[in-house]
Amino acid sequence: MKRRRYDFDLAQLLPVAVATTFAAVLTVLLTLGIQRASQLQSASSALQLASELRSLPQYFGTELTLVQRGLESRTFVGEPLQEIATARDGFDKALERIDAELLAAGLGSTVEIQRIRGALDAAWARFAPLLSAVTGHTGAPYADTLSGSRLNATGRALKGDVDAALAAQADSVRDVGGALKDLAAGLQDAVGDRGRSLRSFLLIGAAVAGLLLVLMLYFSLRSRRASADARRAERQVADILGTVREGLFLLDRNLSLGAVYSASLPRILHTDAVRDRAFEDLLRPLVPAKTLATAMKFVNLLWKEKVHEDLIDTVNPLNQIEVQFARSGGGTESRFLSFAFKRVKGGGAQGEHLLGIVTDITDRVQIARELEQSKADNQAQLDLVMQLLRVPFAQLQSFVQDADMALRKSNAILKQPGREATELRAKLNGVFREVHTVKGEAGALGLASIAARLHQLEESLAALREKSQVDGNDFIPVVVRLDELMSHLAGIGQFADRLAEVQPKGDTMRSIVPPLLANQVIGADAEPPLEQLLAQVVRDSAAAQGKRAALQCRGLQDIPPAYRKAVHDITIHMARNAVVHGIEAPEGRAAASKHDTAAVRVSFEQSGSEGYVLTVEDDGQGLPYERILDTALRKGLVSPADAARMERPAVYGLIFRSGFSTAEQVTEHAGRGVGLDAVSQTVRELGGSIGIATAEGKFTRFRMKLPRAETPAATHAA
């Protein structure tokens, strides 16, 4: 990774470095070239000056000769003298200019040039004073006499100086001219050198520029190829990011998402605002605040080099989260997401990014749940089979028929027209009674699976009873559970039918698998089924309540066939009620100096010629008058004014009202306030009546008077 990064940088920097180097070289070459050109120009100027000066010694000779002849002929010599003075000054200035040009040409320090320049100065120094002496005379050189003009003192001095200068002129021509010739030759060489040097620089510069051009072309081609590769790679990355189903993204140290992420990410997170978003902001609407805080801590941990990312992955709080997304058309959709993170190693010791991978695992979770449900269903099926095998065949068949009838009756109640509040309440109560009756029998037979389903249906109904306003829509959960119950019951019915095929003829009172307790084995000389059922009810209810109770039955074998079903339903309810509401827990009984095992008695006897009396009693705590009244007031079953006027029997009668229960908690065994309501309705439908006798702390006795079995009402429950 490190090596590749280095290569990448070098490839990027090389053209720049080469261009910079070549530009620097070109700059140096051009600078030197300009310098050489400037020197060449100066050397040429100096050469030109030197060449011009070479004629001056001759010129001085000519002008001096004119002065000499003028003096001899006594003519005007001012003009040649002026020429000499001007030429001498010009020579001096020319020398100064030559010096300046030599300096500019870089020849000021050249030994040979210095030597020549020294010789020139020396030669000029010998000749120049003579010229100065000639031009230094002022005043007229002639004096006029009668015999003509003759030289005066000035003229004679001038003539002497002119003669002297002319005498030295030949030497001057030789020395100054020779020095100037040498200087010109030296400058000629220097100009040649500078010219060659300049040409060399220009050639090298041209070569460097050409090379630079070639390199630039090469780098340009390479860059285009690299760009094409980069574009191809970019397209490939885009293809990958556009195709991959996972949401891929990078987090920087500020825990912000970058500009590059897979196309699936916005789809998975149900938002288009992903680019450059803070991860925390992205996560906030998806998870509870506590999970968010934990998740951010977890992600921050990943930046620490010492933390082993594979190890802490096991505590990733985002490994599987359930999130709710708003649907475009309203409502929400539940999805399961899984986030994973990996460090992306950069050039430094620590990762520069975290690679985030988010996957929609809804299907996977649902499949896992379905598998789990399937396992649970299989286990439930097995449990159900065991439950069914423990029930005597005749009882099972009877139960299936009764339950089916009760559920059909519930459905018929629902189907009845009527959508007013009172009608809907009546439907609720009607279904409740039917369901509660079946539940009691299912519990008595130990059919836990169907009892649990009935309990769930009761839960739905109870929730509706708590609502202030009910409409048809509220019954949807009820009908769905009813449907499920009927399916479950149909399965049990099919099982019962198959059981019939293996059941020995005439042995329908025996179960395939012995019941759980040895003393419950039902044989040909066993107890009647109702006593067996009641014993089971008392035992199960007492165990669930942490109580101890013993059942005593009398006369149940004498129940006329027309009353068997009704008495069956009534006694199951009342026996359970006696255990749940009537008898005390062992400690309560000990405190009241009672035997720790309570007694529940059920009897059925003929009462003269008028009919029968069914009695259910317990030696428990008696009916709690105050609690009944409080409960009735709290539930709005009676007004405070009515409550103040009510006699004790009327208060006890409240326990038969629909929805009344003094139980603190709703359990599978009690608490809905339906049992006694159903009992009361059954007794009324049979044309009978119920009486209550109770003493607080001692007992409760329900006496149900039933008319003779031949009366038409007695066929009600058959």
Next chain:
Amino acid sequence: MSLQREIGTFVSAVLNYFDTAVQQAAVVGTPYLALGKPPDIFDYTGMIRISGKKKGVVYFTAPKGMLSVMLMRMQETDMSDANLRDLVGEVANTLSGNARKDFGRNFIISTPSVVTGTSTTIGHSPDTRPIVVPIDWRTYHANLVVCLN
């Protein structure tokens, strides 16, 4: 409870149709199971068939009188058979739309279809009990039937 949610969606679709298109609310009666015999079929029935994770049929069946009054409420003057079919088909289309929106890919929904006549037989899965949701509007009575397994 998935079936409960699905029924809720279909009921909402129908009630919403009455609220928005007809601009007069309908009332839901207590739903029940069609046991023993198929649910009552009225003059016009709009239905969608569903396959995929769930299979079955959902339909809205209403008497001609009810549909005619609905059309009047919608400022329609054409009470022809075709228009009544269109209306009940539109309700079925609403059922389909809501199902697609709420259940997405788990549901494969057929194009809504319309059948007429009270003697029409609508095929239900034999091992499924149709759930009938009475829809009462004014003095009329229609049924929404959900039969899914």
